[in-house]
Amino acid sequence: MKQIRAISIIDDDPITVFGIKKMLNSINVCDDIRAFANGKEAIDHIKELITQNQPVPEVIFLDINMPIMDGWQFLEEFINLPLEEKIRINIVTSSIDLYDKKQWEYFRQKTHHLIDFKNKPLRKSEIAAITKAA
Amino acid sequence: MLNNPFTLVGKYDVVLQGSQTNINNYLIKQLPKSTVFLDTKLNVVYASDSLVQEFNLPKSTILGLPISELFDTSDLEWSASMKACLEGLNQEKEIQQITDCTNCTIWVEYIMIPWYDQSENVIGIILQLEDVSNRILRELEQDKLKMHLREKSEIANIGSWEYDHETQKLSWCNTTKKIHEVADDYQPNIDKAILFYKEGYSRNTISLALFKALENKQAWNEKLQLITASGKEIWVNAAGKPLFQNGIYKGLIGTFQDITDYVMSETKTKESEHLLRTVIDSLPLNVYIKDLDSKKVLVNKSECDYLGVDDPKELLGKSDFDLYDKDMAQISRDEDLEVMEFQRPILGRETTSVKKDGTSTTFLTSKIPLNDDDDKPYGLLGISLDISDLKQKEHELRDLINVTSLQNKKLINFAHIVSHNLRSHSANFSMLLDFLVKEVDEDERENIIRMLTEASDGLLETLENLNEVVAISTNTNIEKKPVDLGRLITKVEQNLTGFLQTNKADIINEIPKNTSLNVVPAYMESILMNFITNAVKYKHPDREPIIRLSLTKNDKDTILSIEDNGMGIDLNKYGDKLFGMYKTFHNNQDARGIGLYITKNQIEAMNGRVIACSEVGEGTTFKIYFDETN
Numbered sequence: 001m002k003q004i005r006a007i008s009i010i011d012d013d014p015i016t017v018f019g020i021k022k023m024l025n026s027i028n029v030c031d032d033i034r035a036f037a038n039g040k041e042a043i044d045h046i047k048e049l050i051t052q053n054q055p056v057p058e059v060i061f062l063d064i065n066m067p068i069m070d071g072w073q074f075l076e077e078f079i080n081l082p083l084e085e086k087i088r089i090n091i092v093t094s095s096i097d098l099y100d101k102k103q104w105e106y107f108r109q110k111t112h113h114l115i116d117f118k119n120k121p122l123r124k125s126e127i128a129a130i131t132k133a134a
Numbered sequence: 135m136l137n138n139p140f141t142l143v144g145k146y147d148v149v150l151q152g153s154q155t156n157i158n159n160y161l162i163k164q165l166p167k168s169t170v171f172l173d174t175k176l177n178v179v180y181a182s183d184s185l186v187q188e189f190n191l192p193k194s195t196i197l198g199l200p201i202s203e204l205f206d207t208s209d210l211e212w213s214a215s216m217k218a219c220l221e222g223l224n225q226e227k228e229i230q231q232i233t234d235c236t237n238c239t240i241w242v243e244y245i246m247i248p249w250y251d252q253s254e255n256v257i258g259i260i261l262q263l264e265d266v267s268n269r270i271l272r273e274l275e276q277d278k279l280k281m282h283l284r285e286k287s288e289i290a291n292i293g294s295w296e297y298d299h300e301t302q303k304l305s306w307c308n309t310t311k312k313i314h315e316v317a318d319d320y321q322p323n324i325d326k327a328i329l330f331y332k333e334g335y336s337r338n339t340i341s342l343a344l345f346k347a348l349e350n351k352q353a354w355n356e357k358l359q360l361i362t363a364s365g366k367e368i369w370v371n372a373a374g375k376p377l378f379q380n381g382i383y384k385g386l387i388g389t390f391q392d393i394t395d396y397v398m399s400e401t402k403t404k405e406s407e408h409l410l411r412t413v414i415d416s417l418p419l420n421v422y423i424k425d426l427d428s429k430k431v432l433v434n435k436s437e438c439d440y441l442g443v444d445d446p447k448e449l450l451g452k453s454d455f456d457l458y459d460k461d462m463a464q465i466s467r468d469e470d471l472e473v474m475e476f477q478r479p480i481l482g483r484e485t486t487s488v489k490k491d492g493t494s495t496t497f498l499t500s501k502i503p504l505n506d507d508d509d510k511p512y513g514l515l516g517i518s519l520d521i522s523d524l525k526q527k528e529h530e531l532r533d534l535i536n537v538t539s540l541q542n543k544k545l546i547n548f549a550h551i552v553s554h555n556l557r558s559h560s561a562n563f564s565m566l567l568d569f570l571v572k573e574v575d576e577d578e579r580e581n582i583i584r585m586l587t588e589a590s591d592g593l594l595e596t597l598e599n600l601n602e603v604v605a606i607s608t609n610t611n612i613e614k615k616p617v618d619l620g621r622l623i624t625k626v627e628q629n630l631t632g633f634l635q636t637n638k639a640d641i642i643n644e645i646p647k648n649t650s651l652n653v654v655p656a657y658m659e660s661i662l663m664n665f666i667t668n669a670v671k672y673k674h675p676d677r678e679p680i681i682r683l684s685l686t687k688n689d690k691d692t693i694l695s696i697e698d699n700g701m702g703i704d705l706n707k708y709g710d711k712l713f714g715m716y717k718t719f720h721n722n723q724d725a726r727g728i729g730l731y732i733t734k735n736q737i738e739a740m741n742g743r744v745i746a747c748s749e750v751g752e753g754t755t756f757k758i759y760f761d762e763t764n
Contacts, residue, residue, distance in 0.1 A: 015562045015585050022569060065554065073707075094557035097550045120561035124568070 004030035004058050004133060010042040010074065011035070011063035016092070016120065020061050023127040030059075030131075038066040039074030046081065056083060058133045064093040064100055072103050079111040087113045088134035094120040168265075171249060173258040174220055176201045188265050189234055201261070205242070206233040219246045219259045229266060241270040284308070293390040295374075297324065299383055310390045313370065315362035332359035332367065340372060347376045347386060357393065369397035420497070420518040422449075423504065428470045429453045431513065440495070440520070462488055473501045474511045484521075496525040544607075547714075552600055559593040599728050606657075606735040614740060616650040617658055619694075623683060626662045637679060639670045644684040651692060651760060657736040662696075664733045665756055669698035674751070692762050697755040702748045712746055 007030045009020050017035045024033055034057070036042035042060075049056050064071035071091060078089075091104060096119065104117045114134035118126075159180060162171065168185035170178055177200050185191065191204060202208075212232070215225045227245045234240050243266045249258040284307075287293055293310030297303070304322045311320055314330055324344075331337040336358035343354035353375035360370050374388025414421045415435040423432035433449045441457060443449055454463035473480055480501040488494045497518040504513045566589065570582045623643055627634070634641070651658070666681055673679040682697040703712070713734040737744045741761050748754040 013558065013562070015566065015589055016558075018585065019562070019565045019569070094561050095550070095554050096557070097554070120558060121565040121568075 004131060005055055006030065006032035006034070006057040007059045007061070007131070008042055008045075008057040009033065009035045009061040010039060010066070010071070011061070011092070012037045012066045013063070016063065020092070020122060020127075023122065023124050024131060026124065027128050027131070029128070032057075039069030039071060039077075043069065043074055043077050046078070050081060050083075056085070056087065058085075058087060059131055060087060060089045062089055062091050064091065064095055072107075075107050075115075079107065079113065083113075086134040088130070088132065089113055089115045090130050091115065091117045092120055092122055093118075168263045170201070170204075170261045170263070171258055172201055172216075172261060174256070176216060176259070178204070179258060185263065189240075189263070190236060204234075205263075215246060216259060219248050220256055222248045222256050224248070229270070240265055241267040291392045295322075295327075295388055295390060297386040299385040306390075313362070313368070313390060313392045314360075315364045315366065330360050330362070332361055336360065343372075343374070344386075347374065348383065351376050351378065357397065368392055368394040370394075418519075420516075420520070422516045423513055424453075424470060424516060425513045426474065426511065427453065428467050437518075441489075457490070459488065459490060469501060470514060473503050473514050477503050477505075477511070479503060485518075487518075494522075495520055496522045548603070548607075555596045555600070556593075559589055559596065562589045599732075602732060603735055606732065606739050612654045612657070612739060614652050614654055617653050617655050619645050619649045619651050619658075619685070620647055622655070622658060623662060626659060626666060630663070630666060633667065633670065637670045637673065639673070639679040639681065641666070642680065642682045644682060645694075646685065649685060651694075652762060653740055653760070654736075657740060661733050661736055661758070664729045665696045668729060669696065669700055669754070672698075672700045672703075672754075674699060674701045674753075690761055691759040694758045694760065695755055696758075697753065699753040702750040702752050702754055703746075704750050705746065705748050709746075713744070 007024060009017050011017050011020075021033055021035070024030060034045070036045065039062075046056050062071045062074065071093070075089070093100060101117070104115065108115050116130055118130065162169065162180040163183050165182040166184060167182070168188045169180075169182045170185055171180040173179050177198055178196050181191075181196055186196065189204070196204060211228065212230060215228065219225050225246045227243060229241060229243045231239055232242050243264045244261060246259050246261045248256045249260045251257045287307060287309040291309060291313070293313055294307045295310050296305050298305075302323070304324055304327060306314070306320070306322050308318060311318060314320075314322075316322075328337060328340055328344075331340050339356050339358055343352075343356060346352040347354060353373070355371070355373040358370055358372055360368050362368060369392070371391040371393045372388065373390075374386050376386050377384045417434065417436065419434075420437040420440055421432075421434040422430050422437050425431050429451050430449050430453070431451075433446045435446075438444065438446055438449065441449060449457075454466045457463070458466070469480060472478060480499060483499050485497050485499045486494060487497055498521050499519075500517045502515045502517075503511050504515055506512050563586065566582050566586050570579060570586070573579045573582060620643065623641075623645065627641055633639075669681045670679050677699060680699050682695075684695045684697070686693045686695065705712070713730045734744055737758055743759045745757050745759075746754060747757070
């Protein structure tokens, strides 16, 4: 029984994408896992789903530093999408910049979606806890 | 003249005989002094014509009239005297105020003696009268004048003195004596008087003045010092002039005034003025006073120095319109009017003053309205502190702070970049190793090891990039030298020939030949290489890339422009990240996100700066500012 309908991984680093996918597969939680190399690709995909009236991913793993559209720019657009469903967004970054923490606080206050903040590397032991529908 | 004495004779008690009477009458009539003969009943028997004239008596009717009708004799003394006289007693001369027949009050001096006949019998009174009203009034007037003079001289402290040449006598009035601090009965003489003057200038001056007065009939008026009897040193105004009568020297008269207070206050005022002048001239401030027309009426030394004149007189009467440009002067004049009209002082306002020669000075200016006793404005007091040096230092300090904070920001940014990049690699290592340890599937293990190698290569590259950046930022001893820009561009073009040909890129070099720029040659080459490759990499998909290089100049910078017709970039979105490390904006596989970051560091290492202008779909222009003055 798969608990999660669909998961998106947004990260420009293929190794991180490989790692998260591998961990998710090991707990066998979802069959529909997609990866996007930057925020732009991901948001375009989600918008497409909305226009086609299809369900959006319930859990999103989001990197911050990416080309073209970074994590924060993605969030800025994402929280303005007409989504009633509460989505879980796990920010996964190697940044320890205080600015990024502040940005996280800022977005948490601004949206009904659940936003979590994790430093790389993600551990297998914690992946199950953050891969639940919000 | 009596008209007919004969007809009157019969009326008298004392009958004079015929021709005798006539003779008497005729003689008495001619007496030069007013005289009247009275009988024992005090009726007029004879009277001199002078009496009638002197006292305005009616000519025809006085003979036979009682004296009381001619003069009011009700006064007791007068009556008593007459009575005594009739008893044969001579009377003293008297002066009395009486009322004459015209009801005027006059002063009369009279003397009466008994009138004897041949038998020594008293037959009446001979009365001689003189109207002395004028004399008495004059005497009174004189008394009054003297009193006035005394009062005046006491109040004004102006004494007088007189020297009689004939008697060699010098007389001082009381005030003069008081000024000398001698007793009222002090007897001065010329020698003593001169000795009162202070030895030296004062005594010499007065001696000379006296000499000149006698020699040249010259008057004098001198401010001199005097030592009083009690030893007090005072200032006096001594004035005098010789008196001549019909050309003959008679003596000297003069005035004498104690002016110590005046001289002292004058000295004090002068001292205060001098002190004030010294103070304002020594102040390291520009001080001036302007009148209602903003014309200078006082300037201090600093103001003179500032405006480049030696003598304050050169500035007095001049307005700012004479000293500064019209615009500058108008600003100042407007300030002045504001201060004087609205009585609103300007305190510590920062102003910039530009002289006609273009020198600019920053002042901390205060302008304070000046009002007279009636609170009417008559000008303003201006005080300006030259803070140009301070301003310059402040400017330098601000620049330094800017540079420091910029460098600090760069440093923090760099630290974050380093931290982020190293962490992301180490996180990957950690994760992949974790997988590897637990992985049993051989293929997957190989896959993981391949990724570990990739991660290792990535880390190595990152370290190389960081190293390059550190080298640029820390190498402060880089040597700048003049480089022919045109030749450098040709060199870069040659190095990129293949790349440019493949992309059908065209470089238009508009930089004038033999343009030399003071740069670090290696950096400059790298910069040109980077901008040109970027321009080609991010070309517009629908057209062949054209890159235009040109050079312009402004006041202090030489500006190199590199303009392309590429796809452009939305600077509103990415502007702040354009030159950031590991920021890439286009979906380009070659983008490493390091080129512009290094380029910017290289430009800044040469004291230059770079800005970008871009329009999406149109192209991008990078402008590099080289500060050649530095």
